[in-house]
Amino acid sequence: MPETTDAPPILGNVPGSYALGVFRERHPALLRQVRDALPYTPDRHRALDLLEDEVARDVIAPLDRSAHDHALWDEGGREMFGRRWVDVPFLWAESYFYRKILHATGYFEEGPWRGVDPFGPVKRAELDGEAVDAELAALDEVAALPAAERERALLLGSLWGNRADLTFAVTRSGQGERVADLVADDSALLWSTLRGREPGTVVVVADNAGRELLPDLLLVDLLLEEGLAAEVVLHVKPYPYFVSDATPADLAEALRRLAAAPGEAGRAGGRLWRATRSGRLRPRAHDFSCAPLPYWDMPVDLRAEFDAASLTITKGDLNYRRLVGDRLWPPSTPFAAVTAYFPGPLVALRTLKSDALVGIDPEVLAALDATGRPWRTSGTHAMIQGRP
Numbered sequence: 001m002p003e004t005t006d007a008p009p010i011l012g013n014v015p016g017s018y019a020l021g022v023f024r025e026r027h028p029a030l031l032r033q034v035r036d037a038l039p040y041t042p043d044r045h046r047a048l049d050l051l052e053d054e055v056a057r058d059v060i061a062p063l064d065r066s067a068h069d070h071a072l073w074d075e076g077g078r079e080m081f082g083r084r085w086v087d088v089p090f091l092w093a094e095s096y097f098y099r100k101i102l103h104a105t106g107y108f109e110e111g112p113w114r115g116v117d118p119f120g121p122v123k124r125a126e127l128d129g130e131a132v133d134a135e136l137a138a139l140d141e142v143a144a145l146p147a148a149e150r151e152r153a154l155l156l157g158s159l160w161g162n163r164a165d166l167t168f169a170v171t172r173s174g175q176g177e178r179v180a181d182l183v184a185d186d187s188a189l190l191w192s193t194l195r196g197r198e199p200g201t202v203v204v205v206a207d208n209a210g211r212e213l214l215p216d217l218l219l220v221d222l223l224l225e226e227g228l229a230a231e232v233v234l235h236v237k238p239y240p241y242f243v244s245d246a247t248p249a250d251l252a253e254a255l256r257r258l259a260a261a262p263g264e265a266g267r268a269g270g271r272l273w274r275a276t277r278s279g280r281l282r283p284r285a286h287d288f289s290c291a292p293l294p295y296w297d298m299p300v301d302l303r304a305e306f307d308a309a310s311l312t313i314t315k316g317d318l319n320y321r322r323l324v325g326d327r328l329w330p331p332s333t334p335f336a337a338v339t340a341y342f343p344g345p346l347v348a349l350r351t352l353k354s355d356a357l358v359g360i361d362p363e364v365l366a367a368l369d370a371t372g373r374p375w376r377t378s379g380t381h382a383m384i385q386g387r388p
């Protein structure tokens with residue numbers, strides 16, 4: 001755990017805050033979307049009614065006794081049950097909400113809905129869309145760039161891929177113009193860490209499926225092709241989470257989409273397919289990836305894995321929130337100080353979609369605040385932060 005822990009956790013009960021909007025607007029809209037996405041049977045609709053009611057009454061209830069993991073959530077939720085969703089840590093409350101969606105839709109239960117991803121239809125629509133065709137075709141031009149520019153383009157592709165987050169689409173927020181100037185840019189550290197040693201294992205902790213995972217895979221291909229990594233371990237979520245988070249099934253679909261594409265994208269897809277087969281690209285789906293916990297609470301096996309890696313790259317806003325404990329640190333607190341507990345070199349790629357923020361130069365902060373725009377939460381800005 002970081003030495004300074006007096007930074008308060010982010011809660012949803014602050015009027016006008018981003019987190020409050022998530023509970024009041026995004027979650028009810030998401031429940032409607034889930035209900036309409038698949039031809040759910042009456043039992044599932046009744047379970048969704050109950051969840052909708054719980055959200056509307058704004059009192060957190062324990063997970064149903066029939067849930068296989070209810071004891072685990074009972075333990076973590078002991079101090080949360082009976083309270084308002086907005087009064088408990090945002091990170092815990094959101095994770096619990098997604099766990100409850102899986103319960104309501106029967107994802108873990110006996111019966112026909114077992115293993116059916118409630119967010120599958122929206123993820124599939126995105127992956128099959130024309131926007132993806134265009135993004136994959138653009139790779140032909142990227143491949144023709146000089147090496148340094150190609151590296152930068154693929155890194156930025158993966159970084160900005162994080163804007164394609166289907167939770168944002170639920171309420172059509174986060175569609176603003178992207179601002180090319182990065183709020184922080186430790187990309188030099190990423191390349192020097194990889195080049196400063198024998199190629200080792202790079203761990204990539206992925207975030208969203210589809211339009212984020214595809215450019216992540218292209219970055220992985222670059223690392224393997226250029227000998228910057230001997231192998232890549234790619235963490236995805238063991239089950240559906242936060243609407244568009246990538247699961248093993250989404251990874252398989254993304255690899256199929258890439259491998260079937262024409263041109264450079266298809267060639268990269270073929271290489272990644274073979275790398276998966278030979279074990280140089282190793283998918284992982286650890287339970288901790290869906291835990292409502294900061295990374296400083298990681299279990300020993302993950303700690304050992306990150307410790308042995310030549311570099312860990314985390315993707316996305318939620319992983320960033322977990323890295324900094326989803327707390328309101330003074331924004332100038334160095335990223336290296338807050339993440340000192342993390343075993344091994346670390347780089348976080350993230351578009352800003354929540355209030356968690358560290359490592360910002362005070363002048364940059366003042367200039368951004370002076371714009372009067374919601375730059376911290378609208379996905380218009382991005383950052384690369386790391387520590388050796």
Ligand SMILES: O=P(O)(O)OC[C@@]1(O)O[C@H](CO)[C@@H](O)[C@@H]1O
Binds near residue numbers: 208315
């Ligand atoms: O990790 P991602 O996909 O970049 O972002 C997920 C995310 O935008 O969704 C939440 C809203 O439900 C935010 O609080 C959160 O950080």
